[in-house]
Amino acid sequence: MKHRLALTFAVLAVCLVFGSQSALATLYNVDCGTPNSPTYSGAAVLGSAGDVWNAYTNGSWVATPGPSISLVDSTGASFGVLFNAGNNSGESDWTAGNEPTNPFALMEDYLEAPGWGASDGWPIKAQLSGLPASTPFTLVVYSSGNGTGQAGEITLFDPSGNIVKDTTAASRDISAGVGVAYQTFNGTTDANGGVYFEVKTITNDWHALNGLQIDIVPEPSTIVLLVMGGLMMLLPFRKR
Secondary structure: OHHHHHHHHHHHHHHHHHHOHHHHOEEEEEEEEOOOOOOOOOOOOOOOOOOOOEEEEOOOOEOOOOOEEEEEOOOOOEEEEEEEEEOEEEEEOOOOOOOOOOOHHHHOEEEEEOOOOOOOOOOEEEEEEOOOOOOEEEEEEEOOOOOOOOEEEEEEEEOOEEEEEEEEOOOOOHHHOEOOOEEEEEEEOOOOOOEEEEEEEOOOOOEEEOEEEEEEOOOHHHHHHHHHHHHHOOOOOOOO
């Protein structure tokens, strides 16, 4: 009877895993800007109220590689994940005493991808490391300037090749949606647990990296094996 009960719980656990994989995902949030920028909090395109965000700040020009920071996930837990971005300067479009609140705290400060009069510009090179290897992810890159004459290109580099998507600078409102304020990518971390992308202008003006979110979702087969292995260890041994 005890064996049957334990196996029943194992089957139910597997069903719960398949039904709510998102609960096992790990979300990392990064708000880019200047050292005195307000840091975003809560939900954006991904996440929920109360989520923790990391501040990645830079006050002057920095070349690749940029400074690295250790990230905490949306719950505040640390797992050794690092983020850095080079070829940028930190900027904001607000003044002291007039700090924006959410949702503009994410979009009104940024790392600048300069154009320097060239349509291909100088790309911001961003890198995440220390993530689970060869694992699926959803990446949201917030990239919006403050003028309709600006436009940017985001290139994700992953094991399947280069994936390029563009954003325009028509709005800094997150609700303006995909292709305007942000772009969403689906990919797989590399064999070393890395994710790499670039943001650059595609006009003779500058563009921006306002922030990012990356949601790491383990493969279903991996989750099931872990759950089943743990539950099988709880099964009572038969008496000889």
